[in-house]
Amino acid sequence: MNMRNFTKKQKLAVELVTGRSGDGDHVQPHARGGRTTVENCQLLSTPMNQRKGSFEFRPRKWQSKFFERWNSRSQGDSFMLIAIPGSGKTFAALEAARKWMQAGPDRRLIVVVPTDNLRSQWQTEAVNFGIDLQSKEFGAEFKDGYQGGVATYHLVANNSLVFRKLCAVAPTMVIFDEIHHCGEESHFGKGIQEGFELARERLLMSGTPWKSNGQTIPFVRYDSCGFAVGDYRYDYPDALTDSVVRYLVFDYAKGSITNGITNERSEISENISDDEASKRLRPLLDPDGDYIEKQLSEAHRKLMDCRRSVPDAAGLAICIDQFHAVKVARLIEKVTGKKPSIIVSDSDVENDSVENFRKSRDEWLVAVKKVSEGTDIKRLQVLCYLTNVTSELFFRQVIGRVSRVRELEDYEGYIYLPADPRLIAAARNIENAQVVAAKEDAKKIGQNERGEATTAEFAIWETEHNGTETVLVAGERVPIDYYRRLETWAEHTQLPITKVRELATLMAIPAMTASENAHQPEPEQETREAKEKRLRRSCSKLAFRYARIIDVEVQEIHGRFPPQKNMNLDQLKNKERKIASWIRKA
Numbered sequence: 001m002n003m004r005n006f007t008k009k010q011k012l013a014v015e016l017v018t019g020r021s022g023d024g025d026h027v028q029p030h031a032r033g034g035r036t037t038v039e040n041c042q043l044l045s046t047p048m049n050q051r052k053g054s055f056e057f058r059p060r061k062w063q064s065k066f067f068e069r070w071n072s073r074s075q076g077d078s079f080m081l082i083a084i085p086g087s088g089k090t091f092a093a094l095e096a097a098r099k100w101m102q103a104g105p106d107r108r109l110i111v112v113v114p115t116d117n118l119r120s121q122w123q124t125e126a127v128n129f130g131i132d133l134q135s136k137e138f139g140a141e142f143k144d145g146y147q148g149g150v151a152t153y154h155l156v157a158n159n160s161l162v163f164r165k166l167c168a169v170a171p172t173m174v175i176f177d178e179i180h181h182c183g184e185e186s187h188f189g190k191g192i193q194e195g196f197e198l199a200r201e202r203l204l205m206s207g208t209p210w211k212s213n214g215q216t217i218p219f220v221r222y223d224s225c226g227f228a229v230g231d232y233r234y235d236y237p238d239a240l241t242d243s244v245v246r247y248l249v250f251d252y253a254k255g256s257i258t259n260g261i262t263n264e265r266s267e268i269s270e271n272i273s274d275d276e277a278s279k280r281l282r283p284l285l286d287p288d289g290d291y292i293e294k295q296l297s298e299a300h301r302k303l304m305d306c307r308r309s310v311p312d313a314a315g316l317a318i319c320i321d322q323f324h325a326v327k328v329a330r331l332i333e334k335v336t337g338k339k340p341s342i343i344v345s346d347s348d349v350e351n352d353s354v355e356n357f358r359k360s361r362d363e364w365l366v367a368v369k370k371v372s373e374g375t376d377i378k379r380l381q382v383l384c385y386l387t388n389v390t391s392e393l394f395f396r397q398v399i400g401r402v403s404r405v406r407e408l409e410d411y412e413g414y415i416y417l418p419a420d421p422r423l424i425a426a427a428r429n430i431e432n433a434q435v436v437a438a439k440e441d442a443k444k445i446g447q448n449e450r451g452e453a454t455t456a457e458f459a460i461w462e463t464e465h466n467g468t469e470t471v472l473v474a475g476e477r478v479p480i481d482y483y484r485r486l487e488t489w490a491e492h493t494q495l496p497i498t499k500v501r502e503l504a505t506l507m508a509i510p511a512m513t514a515s516e517n518a519h520q521p522e523p524e525q526e527t528r529e530a531k532e533k534r535l536r537r538s539c540s541k542l543a544f545r546y547a548r549i550i551d552v553e554v555q556e557i558h559g560r561f562p563p564q565k566n567m568n569l570d571q572l573k574n575k576e577r578k579i580a581s582w583i584r585k586a
Contacts, residue, residue, distance in 0.1 A: 003036045006036055006041050010041055011043065013038050014038055014042070025041070025043070026041070027040050057091060057095055059091075059092070060242065061242060062087065062088075062238065062239075062244070063088060069231060075201075076201070078202040078204055079202065079203050079204065079231045080228065080231050080232075081206075081230065082208065082233045084207055084245065084403075085208075085404075086403045087239050090121075093175050094131065097131065097173055097203075098129045098131060106171060107171045107172070108166075108170055108171070110167075111133065111149070111150040111151075111175045112174065112192065112196075113153070113178070119150050122150045122177070123135050126150075131147050131148065133146065133150045134146040140166065141166075153192070157191030160194040163195035164196075164198060168198050172196075172199045176192065176219075179204045179206055179217060179219075180210045180217070180228070182218070189215070189216075189218055192219070193218040196219075204220060206228065207396065209230065210228055210393045236430060236433045237433045241441060243411075243541070244405060246402070246412055247411060248399060248430060248434070250415050250417060250431065251298065251415065253295055253298070254268065255268050257289075266280050268281060270419055274422055277421055278390075281388045281418060287328055291418075295384055295416050297335050300332075302414050303382045306414075314357075314364065314365060315364045315381070316383050316384070316401055316402065317366045317383075318386060318387050318398055319386050320386070320387050320389075325342060325366050325367065340364035340365060341357045343357065343366070344366075344368045354377065357377065365377070378406050379406075383398065383401065392429075399413070402414070402415065434548060435545075438583050439586075441545070442580040442584045531569060535569070535572035539572060542579040543557040545583065557579065561575050
């Protein structure tokens, strides 16, 4: 029987190893089959245990692969994780840190981030992993009750010797979030070099690979072309296939500017040179002109459309600077009749916080760089790109704000762009990845179709795979769980599975003991309603992807079938197969 509460002896053992005291808490929750054993026990203070609540970290497929690579790294070498925005880098890093810290009572964690907003975000998320991070008033030791700290690159650069001392007095793991920022300011790089040279482990993270501007960043490896090299990478096509991020729709709007003195008229479009675009983009984004107002009107119309099915969906307008943001905010109020939230870097201008906006149902958020990177506001679904920054690194970071998936029917994000050739090129890279992922999904759905019989003998039958129960090994049927154990032993011993089975029999190792069987969580049966919901989501995604491939509105694809909300299970399965076949043939 899997007891609910940890014994005093178990908690004492965990306290001796970790150096922490508190309530015994299951790392893998008891309700999900987590066992009441020392290896599944962490000690949390009562307030932290209450704040942790019902949080349960279930690693995504890519995160599990990252953990394998991280665990096989050379100890002490810096490790670079490059994973697209919105894929779950923060949770992956905190889980890696939690496991590393469990191995010794004096181990601590330092997280370094580019902004104060991200500092608060990391501090909050760390609580879910049983880690309390100090965020200010750093000294030669962390305050009592804290297992580490979170600081900005700016703070580290100005106090590098304090952090060097912290790393010198105890084994320390450092997580560098969005480390490419250290290439923007030379003293940032010098600060992390001096401050964390003595760190025991260094995990470097970025949302996209970047190219050195001639100033290399400490602890980062570069290839022969000057690009940062990742030890583990999780790219956009993979994330799309795994349904980790949304599919994105890019709306490019041409525009023109007229010189008030010479009356010379110039257009911005895909067909002009980069040099011409750089001269025209900044004037085009003048809030006093007609262009931005019409862009905002189109973006708001799409946002209202999204909110019919996702009531808290929100829009983000990324601006050039705080003065530009104030003018854009006035335009949004004019277009929508409601004041937007403004989050920039000037306290005299700013009227909201990321946390407040995240929890609200407000429609629009106006920001500069403060919300462009790392900030997690999953309800953002529409982006109006109103800045003249055109680097692909910045572009990818910004669109990451509207690419984060929730368990809702919000599988698409919408981006409204000026028709600048540099932005269009960056967006096309994303669109190409979407087409590749769509075809991969369709291929998986079509695998069964290619194996279907076409003769009348089998045409009336519908089959379903219900899982394997037993496997034949050397002429003897064994339970599937036992067979999986035999497979693992065979892999480790490099022996044939039949020989491993013979040895297990000789050693009287049972197929599955009663106590082991009791710890196996009951499989969750999928209800008909859950199947229909899953299929509706799959059909919607496929329809959206096919519409992008053949360049039509998604409603045209849905219009070829009855209303999806009224379709039964068989009709949904048929719709999924049909659209998948169209994608494969496209």
